Amino acid sequence: MAERGMGLEIPELESMAKRCRRNIVRMVYGIGAGHPGGSLSAIDMLTGLYGHRLRVDSDNPKWSDRDRFIMSKGHASPGVYSILHERGFLTEDDLSSFRKLGGSCQGHVDMKWCPGVDFSAGSLGMGLSFGIGCSLAAKLDGSDRTSWVMLGDGELQEGQVWEGVMSAVHHEIDNLTVIVDRNGIQNDDFCETQMRMFDVSEKFASFGWAVMEIDGHDMAQVVDAIDWADQVTGGPACIVMHTVKGKGVSYMENNPKFHGAAPNEEQFILAMEELS
Amino acid sequence: MSAPSGGGASRDGYGAALLEMLDDDKVVVLEADLGKSTKSCLFRAEKPSHTVSLGIAEQNMMLVAAGMSTSGYVPFASTFAIFTERGFEQVRNGIARPNIVVHLCGSHGGIHTGTDGSSAQSIEDLAIYRTLPNMTVLHPCDDVSAKALTLALRNHDRPSYMRTARNKVPRSYSDESSNELKIGKGYVHRTGDDVAIIACGVMVNEALEAADLLAKSGIQATVVDMHTIKPLDTNLVTELAKRCGALVTAEDHSIIGGLGGAVAECLVSHYPVPLERIGVQDRFGESGGSDELLEMLNMKAKNIVDAAQRAISRT
Numbered sequence: 016m017a018e019r020g021m022g023l024e025i026p027e028l029e030s031m032a033k034r035c036r037r038n039i040v041r042m043v044y045g046i047g048a049g050h051p052g053g054s055l056s057a058i059d060m061l062t063g064l065y066g067h068r069l070r071v072d073s074d075n076p077k078w079s080d081r082d083r084f085i086m087s088k089g090h091a092s093p094g095v096y097s098i099l100h101e102r103g104f105l106t107e108d109d110l111s112s113f114r115k116l117g118g119s120c121q122g123h124v125d126m127k128w129c130p131g132v133d134f135s136a137g138s139l140g141m142g143l144s145f146g147i148g149c150s151l152a153a154k155l156d157g158s159d160r161t162s163w164v165m166l167g168d169g170e171l172q173e174g175q176v177w178e179g180v181m182s183a184v185h186h187e188i189d190n191l192t193v194i195v196d197r198n199g200i201q202n203d204d205f206c207e208t209q210m211r212m213f214d215v216s217e218k219f220a221s222f223g224w225a226v227m228e229i230d231g232h233d234m235a236q237v238v239d240a241i242d243w244a245d246q247v248t249g250g251p252a253c254i255v256m257h258t259v260k261g262k263g264v265s266y267m268e269n270n271p272k273f274h275g276a277a278p279n280e281e282q283f284i285l286a287m288e289e290l291s
Numbered sequence: 292m293s294a295p296s297g298g299g300a301s302r303d304g305y306g307a308a309l310l311e312m313l314d315d316d317k318v319v320v321l322e323a324d325l326g327k328s329t330k331s332c333l334f335r336a337e338k339p340s341h342t343v344s345l346g347i348a349e350q351n352m353m354l355v356a357a358g359m360s361t362s363g364y365v366p367f368a369s370t371f372a373i374f375t376e377r378g379f380e381q382v383r384n385g386i387a388r389p390n391i392v393v394h395l396c397g398s399h400g401g402i403h404t405g406t407d408g409s410s411a412q413s414i415e416d417l418a419i420y421r422t423l424p425n426m427t428v429l430h431p432c433d434d435v436s437a438k439a440l441t442l443a444l445r446n447h448d449r450p451s452y453m454r455t456a457r458n459k460v461p462r463s464y465s466d467e468s469s470n471e472l473k474i475g476k477g478y479v480h481r482t483g484d485d486v487a488i489i490a491c492g493v494m495v496n497e498a499l500e501a502a503d504l505l506a507k508s509g510i511q512a513t514v515v516d517m518h519t520i521k522p523l524d525t526n527l528v529t530e531l532a533k534r535c536g537a538l539v540t541a542e543d544h545s546i547i548g549g550l551g552g553a554v555a556e557c558l559v560s561h562y563p564v565p566l567e568r569i570g571v572q573d574r575f576g577e578s579g580g581s582d583e584l585l586e587m588l589n590m591k592a593k594n595i596v597d598a599a600q601r602a603i604s605r606t
């Protein structure tokens with residue numbers, strides 16, 4: 016049976032996140048396409064989850080009692096691939112296959128192609144429903160495995176998300192945590208312009224979720240929030256993490272242009288300097 | 292047209308046509324956070340008052356468009372082809388059933404969309420929208436014809452679905468020839484009596500290339516751009532069946548239910564002749580370059596040539 020997390024302290028998690036950031040930018044630059052912004056905003060939490068909490072086994076990716084991580088905003092695939100590399104699921108060569116013909120690192124995370132990926136995403140709004148299914152099945156099995164679903168803040172605009180939010184409370188699903196990456200930006204522009212989401216925590220709370228807000232780039236807060244979510248009983252937990260889209264690369268930070276665009280050569284070199 | 296001489300992507304033609312309708316205060320444009328991709332962003336920049344941003348919520352967009360339509364507006368709503376499917380039942384019950392004029396555009400259709408991978412590559416949109424009564428289904432091949440057909444929709448009296456493509460291909464039309472385009476009438480690009488290749492979208496270019504290759508081995512092919520999948524130009528298909536005796540369809544779509552399916556249905560009812568269908572063979576796509584994927588899925592000009600020879604040998 017696998018262990019929870021990798022037994023790492025905060026400073027080790029922080030340097031792991033930095034290595035992941037470099038791999039995210041490398042992957043996107045390498046193929047000239049992909050989504051750096053939402054990968055960089057999510058990566059500290061992904062590092063917290065895989066480095067501190069998730070019980071998964073790279074020698075046995077389909078182990079039935081593994082915790083499930085569901086990346087609902089599947090375009091943030093470079094983030095997922097970089098952390099699966101740290102956790103031993105993917106090799107450097109796999110990372111270089113990003114978006115290439117036959118590669119395990121498809122454009123959007125895909126459970127048919129990539130070991131360690133539990134959900135085929137790419138169409139926003141579907142992951143929470145899937146996570147609820149995984150959690151209900153865990154309860155039926157009498158298993159202590161848990162499900163963790165990451166949603167984008169633009170993604171919250173999909174009606175299906177709120178169908179899921181409602182049903183998780185109705186079924187008192189307490190082996191499920193949602194993490195909202197509240198970076199304030201979606202595809203075309205800022206959420207403020209596209210579709211205002213107002214107070215996300217209040218929305219989840221009004222449906223009956225336990226909610227915690229954190230700075231998603233403060234590793235101590237990330238780890239605390241994960242531990243908090245584990246303690247929540249009687250219903251689902253939601254961590255709303257305030258983040259900066261493109262975090263760690265100056266010209267990508269809070270810039271809607273780098274939702275789905277690759278850096279040019281000069282920008283790539285600058286990013287690598289900033290992330291060294 | 293702004294696209295470089297290398298060719299044009301049909302989605303650019305959609306954006307250009309919307310710009311031509313700026314003076315028309317009845318035209319409204321609806322977006323679901325993909326305006327930069329479908330090119331409705333061009334209209335938004337010029338006329339924000341008539342552009343409605345609906346966020347990442349396609350199902351909602353469909354009925355908002357329907358409501359505006361019954362209040363006298365002509366809505367042009369767009370997102371990726373694949374995400375229009377998220378609102379399919381809304382289109383079926385909320386738009387097609389009451390026959391409300393909403394023009395839906397799905398960009399980034401087909402495997403040609405490339406490295407995004409299978410979740411973004413709609414290969415079933417033409418098939419599903421074709422099953423809806425009242426719907427017109429279009430799939431132009433380049434920017435010039437997409438512009439002409441989008442403009443033609445302004446006075447079209449039925450709901451429509453138009454699929455556009457992300458990537459540029461060599462142009463098949465000039466501004467002049469695109470003036471001859473009519474919804475519901477296939478456009479004959481080239482005439483030959485041995486075999487007819489009926490294509491749509493990015494495959495029109497492959498079909499024209501295939502006709503050149505076939506001519507080198509003495510086979511004369513007709514090439515049709517069947518930009519309207521529904522209503523299908525059954526007169527033209529039947530005439531080609533009689534004259535050429537062998538047909539090939541070519542589409543960046545599943546071979547089930549799309550252009551190939553529509554032509555097959557027409558042939559069995561009117562004039563059965565051998566038909567070979569080039570397209571995606573009942574599988575999902577994957578990440579890769581557009582051309583790499585066409586190659587891997589046997590959808591290049593050379594595969595159309597082989598299919599033409601197979602169809603002829605079956606006569």
Ligand SMILES: Cc1ncc(C[n+]2csc(CCOP(=O)(O)OP(=O)(O)O)c2C)c(N)n1
Nearest residue numbers: 053137138139167168169170200201202324
């Ligand atoms: C159903 C659906 N509609 C549209 C898209 C296209 N799309 C991909 S990413 C994106 C923006 C997502 O924004 P957000 O959820 O905030 O993600 P993040 O900022 O974390 O990258 C959009 C509209 C999609 N993938 N799925």
Ligand SMILES: [Mg+2]
Nearest residue numbers: 168169200201
């Ligand atoms: Mg966001």
